[in-house]
Amino acid sequence: MSPNPAARSHLPEPVLTATNVSIEYEVEPPVKAVRDVSITLHRGEILGLAGESGCGKTTLAYGLNRLLKAPALMTSGEVVFHDRDGHDIDVVGLSAEGLRAFRWDKISMVFQGAMNSLNPVISIKAQLFDVLTTHRPGMGKKAKLARAQELLELVGVDPKRLTSFPHELSGGMRQRVMIAMALALDPQVMIMDEPTTALDVVVQRGIIKEIMRLRERLGFAVVFITHDLPLLIEISDRIAVMLQGEIVEEGTAEEVYRTPKHEYTKKLLSSFPSLRGERGDFVRTGVQAQAPEEIAS
Numbered sequence: 218m219s220p221n222p223a224a225r226s227h228l229p230e231p232v233l234t235a236t237n238v239s240i241e242y243e244v245e246p247p248v249k250a251v252r253d254v255s256i257t258l259h260r261g262e263i264l265g266l267a268g269e270s271g272c273g274k275t276t277l278a279y280g281l282n283r284l285l286k287a288p289a290l291m292t293s294g295e296v297v298f299h300d301r302d303g304h305d306i307d308v309v310g311l312s313a314e315g316l317r318a319f320r321w322d323k324i325s326m327v328f329q330g331a332m333n334s335l336n337p338v339i340s341i342k343a344q345l346f347d348v349l350t351t352h353r354p355g356m357g358k359k360a361k362l363a364r365a366q367e368l369l370e371l372v373g374v375d376p377k378r379l380t381s382f383p384h385e386l387s388g389g390m391r392q393r394v395m396i397a398m399a400l401a402l403d404p405q406v407m408i409m410d411e412p413t414t415a416l417d418v419v420v421q422r423g424i425i426k427e428i429m430r431l432r433e434r435l436g437f438a439v440v441f442i443t444h445d446l447p448l449l450i451e452i453s454d455r456i457a458v459m460l461q462g463e464i465v466e467e468g469t470a471e472e473v474y475r476t477p478k479h480e481y482t483k484k485l486l487s488s489f490p491s492l493r494g495e496r497g498d499f500v501r502t503g504v505q506a507q508a509p510e511e512i513a514s
């Protein structure tokens with residue numbers, strides 16, 4: 218199968234553009250974790266970031282959302298968020314106040330250990346209210362309650378759980394609550410860094426399925442990072458492959474799977490035997506991902 222140029226020309230407009238981004242850890246000797254990376258995330262798409270441990274995926278994701286902390290430093294590059302109202306936001310140039318308003322509202326992030334960042338002694342309701350109070354100061358109590366209930370429903374958690382404390386919920390439920398929190402302000406981009414890796418396979422698949430449904434329904438774009446290349450191929454619209462801080466290959470999931478160009482991509486694909494042969498044959502069609510239960514089978 219050859220890449221379909223027609224499909225590419227129909228990509229939606231960009232929502233996030235990173236240009237020539239380089240990030241270093243200023244340690245001795247310095248670590249060049251991200252090297253001159255340019256990447257475009259289109260509205261509503263799932264962009265999978267693949268590559269082995271230590272290649273710079275998390276560092277890049279943090280850079281996109283200005284979450285880098287010393288000793289990490291973005292040494293060059295531009296990150297521009299293209300808001301749905303037509304304005305461009307220079308993410309690198311945002312002030313501290315601008316950044317507080319930007320994060321969670323425009324781009325939110327769910328990471329592997331996110332479920333453990335819920336405060337164990339504060340109810341789910343209070344923690345959801347906190348996000349809404351901070352970012353939507355004009356919102357009344359009734360509206361906040363309705364939104365909190367709606368958010369839990371969206372991620373498949375019974376709204377009765379609002380009064381629960383995190384320790385009363387399973388790991389999967391807590392991660393769903395974190396996804397609800399990330400959705401609270403209707404972000405246009407979600408960065409998901411190994412969002413389900415700490416969970417068992419059945420729970421993982423359930424949550425991935427939910428993310429896919431939500432993306433269809435709410436239209437946010439996702440940068441999805443995982444070591445699970447078969448999963449990435451199934452759920453992503455496009456995939457970027459990282460090697461030692463650089464993006465060495467980029468294409469639709471189908472192109473990357475069917476006609477990988479870079480030797481490293483070929484090596485990466487061959488390290489997942491499940492991707493070869495009848496059982497693991499490519500099943501994705503268009504932008505509609507296969508149902509996760511089918512992926513798991």
Ligand SMILES: Nc1ncnc2c1ncn2[C@@H]1O[C@H](COP(=O)(O)OP(=O)(O)OP(=O)(O)O)[C@@H](O)[C@H]1O
Pocket residue numbers: 242244248250268269270271272273274275276277288
């Ligand atoms: N605080 C730090 N100080 C120095 N070097 C770091 C620091 N954090 C990460 N690095 C280095 O930066 C490089 C990129 O790391 P990063 O965590 O972004 O990779 P990754 O692809 O996300 O890996 P993983 O999948 O294991 O999370 C690695 O060489 C790592 O050792």
